[in-house]
Amino acid sequence: MRMAEWCFVLLTGFFLCSCVTPVLQRSVMERGERNPDLAELLANPSRHMGQLFVFGGIIASTKVTRDGSLLEAVYVPVDQYGDLAGTPTPSRRFLALYREGVLDPVIYSPGRRVTLAGTFMETRPGKLGEMEYTFPVFQVTEVYLWPKEPKVYYYVSPPYYSPYPWYRPWY
Numbered sequence: 001m002r003m004a005e006w007c008f009v010l011l012t013g014f015f016l017c018s019c020v021t022p023v024l025q026r027s028v029m030e031r032g033e034r035n036p037d038l039a040e041l042l043a044n045p046s047r048h049m050g051q052l053f054v055f056g057g058i059i060a061s062t063k064v065t066r067d068g069s070l071l072e073a074v075y076v077p078v079d080q081y082g083d084l085a086g087t088p089t090p091s092r093r094f095l096a097l098y099r100e101g102v103l104d105p106v107i108y109s110p111g112r113r114v115t116l117a118g119t120f121m122e123t124r125p126g127k128l129g130e131m132e133y134t135f136p137v138f139q140v141t142e143v144y145l146w147p148k149e150p151k152v153y154y155y156v157s158p159p160y161y162s163p164y165p166w167y168r169p170w171y
Contacts, residue, residue: 023082023144028117029054035077038092041120041136048120053138056084056115060093062105069103071096072135073114082115082144093133095124098140113146 022029032054041048057073064070072095077086096116108114118138126135 021081023115024054024117024142028052028142029080029082032117034080036120036136038075038094038136042123042134045120045123045136049122051120052117052141053120054078054082054115054117055094056082056113057094057096058088059108059110059112059114061110062103062108064102064105068097068099069101069108071098071103071108071114071116071140076113078115084113084115084146093128093135095126095135095137096140096143097121097137098143100140103143108145112148115144115146116140117142 032052034054036048036053036055056076056078057071058076060072060074062069062071072093074088074090075092075094076084076088079085096118116138118140121137121139124135124137126133
């Protein structure tokens, strides 16, 4: 191979490898422990106090409070890039407090997917519908709101014979 071909192959490989980047800052992804066990956090909160975690969720509600924006979400595990990689478990909810600004409840609406990096603060009693529930509370360091997935419409061609046997009309 000539030198130009080698350069082309190396540059193409470099650009293809650099396309995959985490959704949160790389330093946060490396420092934080991915996918905390919420049952363990609820059982031993003092052992995990102040620890940084990276995890995901599906938003159940967003409230703007005096302390900041409070997200209630259903826990979903993430992969090494921060993408939601598992299925949500109904009995695993958490609260995430964002103090660095306002998370608008219209934008951070129920059903949207988020990836969070947050420090475990405490457990807080609350209600899940009519049931008493203890929520783990995280102070959010960084948040990524996933874009809405577009609707895909499928077109099925009709099963009957077409009057144009060799080509389709352009209209």
